Amino acid sequence: MDPTCHECNSISFCILGKPNKSIGNCPMIKNSEIENEALNLYKTDEIIKTTTKMASIVEASGYLLWPRLKDTIEFAKGMDFKKIGLAFCVGLRREARKTAEILNKYGFEVCSVCCKTGAIKKTEVDIPKEYTIFSKTGYPLGFVSCNPVAQALLLNNSQTDLNLIIGLCVGHDITFTQLSMAPVSTLIAKDRSNPHSPAAVLYTPYGDSYFAKDLKISQKEKK
Numbered sequence: 001m002d003p004t005c006h007e008c009n010s011i012s013f014c015i016l017g018k019p020n021k022s023i024g025n026c027p028m029i030k031n032s033e034i035e036n037e038a039l040n041l042y043k044t045d046e047i048i049k050t051t052t053k054m055a056s057i058v059e060a061s062g063y064l065l066w067p068r069l070k071d072t073i074e075f076a077k078g079m080d081f082k083k084i085g086l087a088f089c090v091g092l093r094r095e096a097r098k099t100a101e102i103l104n105k106y107g108f109e110v111c112s113v114c115c116k117t118g119a120i121k122k123t124e125v126d127i128p129k130e131y132t133i134f135s136k137t138g139y140p141l142g143f144v145s146c147n148p149v150a151q152a153l154l155l156n157n158s159q160t161d162l163n164l165i166i167g168l169c170v171g172h173d174i175t176f177t178q179l180s181m182a183p184v185s186t187l188i189a190k191d192r193s194n195p196h197s198p199a200a201v202l203y204t205p206y207g208d209s210y211f212a213k214d215l216k217i218s219q220k221e222k223k
Contacts, residue, residue: 001024001025001030002025003025003026003027003030003031004025005027007023008020008023008026013026014028050079051079051183054075054078054079055075057078058071058074058075058078059071061074062074068187069099069102069187072164072185072187073102073103073106073108075185076108076161076162077106079161079162081108081161081162082108082109082161083108083109083110083111083158083159083160083161083162084103084108084109084110084111084160084161084162084163084164085110085111085112085113085155085158085160085162085163085164085182086099086100086110086111086112086113086163086164086166087112087113087115087148087151087152087155087163087164087165087166087168087176087180088112088113088114088115088165088166088167088168089114089115089146089166089167089168089169089190090114090115090116091167091192092166092167092188092190092196093114095166095167095188096112096166099164099166099187100112111155111158111160113150113151113154113155114151115146115147115148115151115168115169115172116144116146116147117147117150117151117154118147118150119144120144120145120147121143121144121145122143122144122145123143124145125145127145146168146169146172148168148172148173148175148176148179149175149176149179151168151176152175152176152178152179152180152181153179155180155182156179156180156181156182160182161182162182162183162184162185163176163180163182163183163184163185164184164185164186164187165177165184165185165186165187165188165189166187166188167188167189167190167196168190169190170190173186
């Protein structure tokens with residue numbers, strides 16, 4: 001049985017160090033061999049040991065005090081990272097520039113690559129013409145494809161110690177992460193409708209009504 005921890009009140013169980021015996025698929029019971037394998041990796045894999053330790057130190061030090069960028073800075077300092085790469089969306093170029101300025105002040109070397117690097121037309125990578133985005137006045141805005149492959153390869157060439165995603169589209173972030181030789185962390189997750197705060201829709205009645213409406217439309221289309 002696959003784990004469904006989202007259906008469990010974890011605060012009453014694993015966070016206190018005990019499994020939930022009232023459900024049949026608690027991984028602490030059902031997959032104890034995997035849990036033991038994970039524990040062994042924490043003890044034997046030096047990279048996992050180091051990143052886990054530093055992540056916990058940063059979390060405890062800045063809990064409810066620091067923004068995510070400060071967490072990232074302290075983690076990078078603790079890991080002795082020197083060069084940080086920014087893979088950013090052209091729509092968040094100002095955020096990328098500000099991030100770079102702050103990182104520079106903390107002593108990091110920063111290199112960055114825009115998502116439109118290479119200027120590859122969408123039609124060159126088999127994206128249908130109808131998915132070109134146009135402005136209200138008819139000006140083509142999205143005929144050049146995002147290029148997460150080149151972003152990753154360019155930052156690999158720069159031999160970065162850590163790469164940060166700043167607003168890459170869903171899917172492109174996956175491609176970038178897959179190809180990046182350096183570890184990757186998301187600094188800003190793109191969500192144009194919610195000022196790049198994807199969790200916002202989960203806290204509002206609008207979110208429930210939006211997805212309810214969207215599901216009805218999807219079901220009608222299937223019929």
